[in-house]
Amino acid sequence: MLFTEPLEKVITNPPIRDVRARNAFYPSSASVRVMDPQTGRPKSIGGCLRRQYYEITGVNPTNHSDAAGELKKEMGGVIQELMEEKLKAAGLWMASEKSIWIPKYKISGRLDTWCWDPESMKPGKTKTPIAIEFKSTGRFGEPGLINPSKGKLMPKEDHVCQVIPYLDFFSQWPEMFHGQPMRVIIFAIGRDSLNWKEHMVFLAGKGHYGMDLKDDKRYAVVRNEAGTFQLKYITVAGVYSRYMQVAEHLRQGKVPERDYALQYDNELILKMAEKEMISKTDRGKVASAVKRDPEGREPWLKKGDWQCGWCPFKDKCWHGIDHQAKPVISQDLPQQGKSAPIPITEPKGSL
Ligand code: SF4
Numbered sequence: 001m002l003f004t005e006p007l008e009k010v011i012t013n014p015p016i017r018d019v020r021a022r023n024a025f026y027p028s029s030a031s032v033r034v035m036d037p038q039t040g041r042p043k044s045i046g047g048c049l050r051r052q053y054y055e056i057t058g059v060n061p062t063n064h065s066d067a068a069g070e071l072k073k074e075m076g077g078v079i080q081e082l083m084e085e086k087l088k089a090a091g092l093w094m095a096s097e098k099s100i101w102i103p104k105y106k107i108s109g110r111l112d113t114w115c116w117d118p119e120s121m122k123p124g125k126t127k128t129p130i131a132i133e134f135k136s137t138g139r140f141g142e143p144g145l146i147n148p149s150k151g152k153l154m155p156k157e158d159h160v161c162q163v164i165p166y167l168d169f170f171s172q173w174p175e176m177f178h179g180q181p182m183r184v185i186i187f188a189i190g191r192d193s194l195n196w197k198e199h200m201v202f203l204a205g206k207g208h209y210g211m212d213l214k215d216d217k218r219y220a221v222v223r224n225e226a227g228t229f230q231l232k233y234i235t236v237a238g239v240y241s242r243y244m245q246v247a248e249h250l251r252q253g254k255v256p257e258r259d260y261a262l263q264y265d266n267e268l269i270l271k272m273a274e275k276e277m278i279s280k281t282d283r284g285k286v287a288s289a290v291k292r293d294p295e296g297r298e299p300w301l302k303k304g305d306w307q308c309g310w311c312p313f314k315d316k317c318w319h320g321i322d323h324q325a326k327p328v329i330s331q332d333l334p335q336q337g338k339s340a341p342i343p344i345t346e347p348k349g350s351l
Contacts, residue, residue: 012070063311154199264301
């Protein structure tokens with residue numbers, strides 16, 4: 001095991017940490033709050049408001065990934081580079097990592113890739129740009145990808161939320177798209193098999209860039225091999241109003257409520273079992289637990305949201321633990337003689 005230890009060390013504790021100033025909201029945190037028809041409870045799709053609040057106010061993360069977890073995060077970038085090489089070879093690539101800025105809502109983002117729509121390059125057609133967002137998932141077809149008919153997958157709803165600011169921003173220039181709406185392809189790739197599915201997302205409904213949210217009726221539409229699906233619950237107004245909620249909490253200095261749960265309450269677990277939202281094995285465990293502990297003193301099933309399981313603020317959020325302030329620039333730097341010290345950057349930002 002010559003290399004495991006030094007590699008794990010550098011992956012989990014890099015000499016210089018990647019820190020972005022948080023003086024803006026990011027499309028990657030986009031979310032909506034909807035009523036879940038199965039449980040009859042409101043539920044969040046996408047980024048947690050409390051997590052955004054912690055990030056923007058410079059709270060030190062309390063939970064860090066192990067080496068494998070860190071590498072998984074980097075795999076998305078590797079896959080994007082690989083696929084862009086192929087798009088270049090196909091003569092379709094236009095540009096990568098182009099930024100947007102939506103001043104009204106202080107949203108700053110970067111679209112992965114711009115390409116020429118292959119259909120628009122056929123004789124007699126007008127060359128039209130189309131954007132691509134690469135989204136890697138652990139397992140191809142993993143739970144969370146809506147499956148409208150066997151073998152035909154949908155994108156994750158989180159990913160649909162994340163492209164809404166881009167779709168809205170570029171709707172200002174319809175001439176760019178020659179009569180079509182701005183379209184983003186969510187390129188969903190499984191890290192396990194490198195199989196992929198393409199999902200085209202665009203906006204439908206009345207509204208335009210910059211309009212008052214109460215009048216904006218636009219929502220997401222997904223088109224893929226399974227058909228065309230109107231996701232009327234993922235709206236432009238819904239996404240922006242969630243960012244505005246974080247802004248309001250920041251103004252008031254008040255931590256938002258949690259959007260997700262580390263452990264579901266027993267009432268919800270029972271509902272999920274009744275509605276067959278959990279596996280047969282888990283339903284069996286719930287049935288035994290209810291018999292054993294009818295008053296529900298213990299959780300009937302150990303189950304919660306993955307968002308909390310992977311959250312870098314898990315201990316802070318659920319146990320109020322503030323770990324020792326972790327310096328942005330690791331103290332564990334390689335020896336570099338007498339060069340000037342690297343300044344420590346405060347990860348704070350304001351809106
Ligand atoms: S632990 Fe869960 S609820 Fe708390 S900030 Fe993280 S994602 Fe949100």
